[in-house]
Amino acid sequence: MFRELLGGLRTTMREMVSPPITIQYPEEQRPVPPRHRGRHILHRYDNGLEKCIGCELCAGACPVGCIYVQAAENDPEHPVSPGERYAIRYEINLMRCIYCGYCAEACPTEAITLGPRLDLVDYKREHLVATKDDLLEAWPGFQPLPVAVAPGLGQAASQPSPRGAGSSHAGPAGSAPGLRPPIPGGRGGAE
Amino acid sequence: MSPAATSVLLAVVVAVVKGVLIIIVLMTAFAYLTLAERKVSARIQLRYGPNRVGPFGFLQPAADGVKLFTKEKVAPEGRDNFLYLLAPALAACAALFAFSVIPINQTICIGGTHGAGPLSASCPGGYPLHWDLAHLNIGLLFILAITSLGVYSIFLGGWASNSKYPLLGALRSSAQLISYEMAVSFALIGPVLLAGSLNLETIVTQQHSLWFVFLQPMGFLLYFTGALAETNRLPFDLPEAEAELVAGYHTEYSGMRFGLFFMAEYINMVTVCSIATVVFLGGWMAPFFFLPNWLGPIWFVGKVVLLLFVMMWVRWTFPRLRYDRLMQFGWKVLLPLGLANLMLTSVFVALR
Numbered sequence: 001m002f003r004e005l006l007g008g009l010r011t012t013m014r015e016m017v018s019p020p021i022t023i024q025y026p027e028e029q030r031p032v033p034p035r036h037r038g039r040h041i042l043h044r045y046d047n048g049l050e051k052c053i054g055c056e057l058c059a060g061a062c063p064v065g066c067i068y069v070q071a072a073e074n075d076p077e078h079p080v081s082p083g084e085r086y087a088i089r090y091e092i093n094l095m096r097c098i099y100c101g102y103c104a105e106a107c108p109t110e111a112i113t114l115g116p117r118l119d120l121v122d123y124k125r126e127h128l129v130a131t132k133d134d135l136l137e138a139w140p141g142f143q144p145l146p147v148a149v150a151p152g153l154g155q156a157a158s159q160p161s162p163r164g165a166g167s168s169h170a171g172p173a174g175s176a177p178g179l180r181p182p183i184p185g186g187r188g189g190a191e
Numbered sequence: 192m193s194p195a196a197t198s199v200l201l202a203v204v205v206a207v208v209k210g211v212l213i214i215i216v217l218m219t220a221f222a223y224l225t226l227a228e229r230k231v232s233a234r235i236q237l238r239y240g241p242n243r244v245g246p247f248g249f250l251q252p253a254a255d256g257v258k259l260f261t262k263e264k265v266a267p268e269g270r271d272n273f274l275y276l277l278a279p280a281l282a283a284c285a286a287l288f289a290f291s292v293i294p295i296n297q298t299i300c301i302g303g304t305h306g307a308g309p310l311s312a313s314c315p316g317g318y319p320l321h322w323d324l325a326h327l328n329i330g331l332l333f334i335l336a337i338t339s340l341g342v343y344s345i346f347l348g349g350w351a352s353n354s355k356y357p358l359l360g361a362l363r364s365s366a367q368l369i370s371y372e373m374a375v376s377f378a379l380i381g382p383v384l385l386a387g388s389l390n391l392e393t394i395v396t397q398q399h400s401l402w403f404v405f406l407q408p409m410g411f412l413l414y415f416t417g418a419l420a421e422t423n424r425l426p427f428d429l430p431e432a433e434a435e436l437v438a439g440y441h442t443e444y445s446g447m448r449f450g451l452f453f454m455a456e457y458i459n460m461v462t463v464c465s466i467a468t469v470v471f472l473g474g475w476m477a478p479f480f481f482l483p484n485w486l487g488p489i490w491f492v493g494k495v496v497l498l499l500f501v502m503m504w505v506r507w508t509f510p511r512l513r514y515d516r517l518m519q520f521g522w523k524v525l526l527p528l529g530l531a532n533l534m535l536t537s538v539f540v541a542l543r
Contacts, residue, residue: 005509012508016234024239 037099037114040092042135045082050136051111052090053083061106066096083109090132094120201318209324213290221457222252224499231503262446270443271351278348279444279451285340286458291324292333293465294392296475296487298322322475322488323391330391331383334466335376338421341459342368345423345440348452352443360439363514367420367427370521375417377529381410381536382470395474402473409532411471413525415498418463420521422456424502426509427517464498465491472498 023030032038043051054071072088080086104113112135122128226241226248233240241248266275299320327333342365349361383389385406386397394403404411420427441452468474472494475487512520 008508012235015237020239021237022239
């Protein structure tokens with residue numbers, strides 16, 4: 001009997017002296033897979049122009065209809081996107097989105113991709129409707145918060161800078177003001 | 192003021208100071224034992240444990256206290272209100288009382304000449320400062336009596352709640368405590384025979400050459416096993432058995448009323464570990480002869496902490512015993528072993 005009891009005690013003692021395996025989540029984060037489908041990112045070209053041309057193909061491809069796009073004509077003097085039109089409003093209902101990535105596949109200009117960000121919680125439903133401000137890759141001098149992406153194959157050529165747009169905010173909570181009036185064109189993304 | 196009145200006043204002041212000190216120390220010990228327990232369990236399960244409140248979670252007990260005090264006190268209908276409120280208070284009081292006779296250090300003689308020999312507790316002409324609240328000649332008997340009082344709190348709590356799980360937990364608990372108390376008492380009689388006294392300080396001083404744990408290894412094991420049962424710790428935590436009885440006798444208690452039961456359990460842990468230290472592990476004696484003996488309280492606390500750690504370690508290692516096996520183990524293993532140990536010790540003492 002004593003041998004078994006001591007064996008049990010030895011096992012627990014061995015576990016006690018070995019380091020914990022817990023990942024201290026908000027401080028420490030696991031790298032997400034390179035093709036992780038998290039919160040969407042609206043990309044820009046290197047010159048700062050938005051890739052989105054407001055064609056609404058993403059909204060059409062979306063199986064749950066969580067994307068709302070309102071297009072507007074570009075001002076030739078101050079174009080927002082290289083095409084004729086751009087998205088004056090671009091909203092995604094993150095509560096309804098199933099993160100299938102069809103929007104990214106449908107996009108002719110690779111303007112929208114799904115990013116690595118997965119901390120999609122908030123206290124208010126309104127905050128979970130991501131607006132263009134939240135989704136757009138910031139520009140210029142954009143410093144993304146470090147989210148490690150695990151090295152691996154299959155990284156799309158247009159894979160964004162890791163954390164994506166809106167990350168100049170402290171976090172999703174309180175940063176996304178929800179449904180906003182239409183944003184005037186030509187606005188630099190970084191706040 | 193007459194000399195008699197002065198000495199009475201002095202005794203009262205000293206007793207009050209000691210009592211307050213004991214309560215403060217035990218409460219703090221309780222608070223940090225809960226943290227230690229959670230930390231130990233976490234490390235055994237490869238977790239970190241509480242580390243959000245203060246550095247390394249050091250303020251967690253305070254947060255827990257605030258939570259307990261501000262929680263709604265839900266009480267069942269049809270309860271016996273007086274007993275319902277009495278039970279947790281009794282539990283906490285019994286736990287605190289038992290500590291009052293435990294000597295933490297050797298009696299220090301202030302003023303007069305120390306009695307003959309370094310081990311003497313007598314102090315003619317001076318003021319003997321005892322390191323326990325009540326310097327009783329029957330200290331061990333007092334402890335056994337007071338710890339049995341804890342059964343009442345558990346049973347009253349279970350009965351007064353007017354609910355089935357507490358009642359079942361209380362029934363189990365009283366049966367368990369009564370049967371394991373026998374074994375514990377027999378285990379403690381061995382050292383008493385060897386020391387020839389029930390006074391805890393004498394028991395410690397009798398261990399100056401060899402701790403009783405080496406003369407009474409069986410007694411120590413029996414006592415420790417029984418102590419686990421007495422404090423309702425795993426693997427003998429049948430009274431509270433979360434999985435079967437929800438929480439046993441304190442199911443219907445919430446807020447600080449539950450907190451008092453919880454406190455009683457942890458202070459009881461401290462008490463039984465202190466008794467084990469005093470009776471078997473040489474109390475305040477230095478663990479090795481080359482270490483200074485004047486660090487008495489440090490050695491004492493160190494030994495108690497070690498035993499407490501073992502209790503936690505055991506708790507997070509072994510599963511709960513089935514109830515019939517628990518009773519079988521108590522009556523058919525521990526008690527006969529205790530009796531055999533007692534007889535052997537008696538023979539040894541008689542032939543010495």
